[in-house]
Each structure stands twice: as C-alpha cells, then as structure tokens.
C-alpha cells in the first residue's frame with residue numbers, strides 16, 4: 001500500500017445491477033445484482049466456466065455487459081467518469097507484466113498506464129514492501145511464477161485512489177508466507193474502508209468475508225472466516 005493511510009470513502013461503492021453476460025451464443029448469467037460496499041470482502045464462488053472472470057471484467061469496466069448497469073456511489077459509472085475508473089483496480093489471472101522489461105519497469109509501466117504520478121518511485125516502494133526489492137532489476141521472464149504473482153500484486157500498493165480491488169485468483173502460485181501477507185493486506189484494505197472482490201481455488205482465512213455464489217446467487221458469511229472455492 002501507499003505510505004499514507006487512505007481514509008474511509010463515503011458512499012455505497014461499486015454496484016452491478018441486473019448484469020447479464022453472453023459469450024458467443026451462450027448466456028452465461030443474467031440478473032446478477034452485486035454490491036461491493038466499502039469495508040467489505042466478497043468471495044466470488046462458482047464452478048469452472050460459470051462466469052466469474054467474465055463478471056469481474058464487467059465490474060472492472062473491461063468488458064461490456066449484455067444487459068444491466070454499473071453504479072459508483074449510486075451514480076451510473078459513465079456519469080461518474082474518471083473518479084469511478086480510478087477507484088477500481090483489476091488484477092487478472094494473467095499477471096500483465098511484460099516479459100522483456102525488468103520487474104521495476106513493468107510495474108512502473110502499469111502504474112503510468114493507470115495514471116499514477118511518480119510511478120517509478122512508487123513501483124520501487126511497492127516492490128520493497130512486497131519484499132521483492134532484490135528482484136526489481138530482474139527481467140520478468142527470469143522470475144518464478146510466485147515472484148511474478150507477487151510482483152503483479154505489488155500494484156495494490158501503487159495507487160491509493162483504487163478503493164475497490166477486483167482480484168482474479170490472487171493467491172495462485174503464492175507460498176504460505178505470501179498467502180498470509182496477502183490476506184493481511186486485503187483485511188487491512190477493508191478495515192480502511194476499501195472493498196475487495198476475489199476468486200480463489202485455495203482455502204484461505206479471511207475473517208468477515210462474505211461468499212457470493214454466482215450460480216445459486218446465494219450470499220452468506222464465509223464459515224468461520226474460511227473461504228473455500
């Protein structure tokens with residue numbers, strides 16, 4: 001995270017109403033209502049191919065829904081404009097790091113793309129925080145899968161404007177220590193009034209998370225803080 005703690009943002013956060021998604025001829029889902037309230041962690045559940053990534057990309061504004069609308073703090077996202085776009089950070093299953101750049105350059109590039117000021121300095125600080133400072137000058141192609149994942153997740157520390165984190169399989173390839181560190185980061189973000197939506201095929205401890213099952217549309221508290229997908 002950025003050095004300065006972020007404050008609780010007022011409002012209702014990101015909300016999807018009556019969302020539908022079509023892939024080819026197949027209607028993956030319709031009538032999905034989901035709200036990512038400030039201070040919440042939502043675990044998106046569903047079997048392989050049920051549409052979790054598709055829903056996340058719609059919520060992140062990266063693809064257009066077949067039907068429905070997105071709201072940011074109660075206003076249509078298209079009206080909320082830059083404030084809404086900057087408030088959402090999506091980290092997909094693919095890490096989006098460039099193989100031919102160094103880890104530091106690649107992270108700074110992603111920061112710049114997202115409009116982050118002082119992206120190089122922030123990238124260096126984020127890698128320090130992720131305990132990847134010693135890999136900063138290494139070409140991305142030379143990193144292990146876990147190091148790439150940790151490098152991609154260092155984006156969470158780049159931009160404090162991002163209040164809503166949408167994370168597709170963030171725990172993938174992480175070792176036990178990095179898994180615990182990521183959980184602590186997500187919990188701290190929620191405690192500061194941020195919102196998190198994530199998927200995972202691993203069992204992790206995230207006290208206070210709610211589960212949203214895309215297939216049954218059931219919302220429930222994660223049992224004993226454990227979330228299994």
Ligand SMILES: Nc1ncnc2c1ncn2[C@@H]1O[C@H](COP(=O)(O)OP(=O)(O)OP(=O)(O)O)[C@@H](O)[C@H]1O
Pocket residue numbers: 023024028046047048049050051052053054055
């Ligand atoms: N660009 C695309 N074009 C056509 N079909 C697609 C495209 N992307 C995804 N699909 C299809 O949409 C369905 C849902 O995919 P999606 O990746 O959203 O599922 P998921 O729930 O995230 O799956 P997993 O748990 O395996 O990651 C799948 O049947 C997939 O083949």
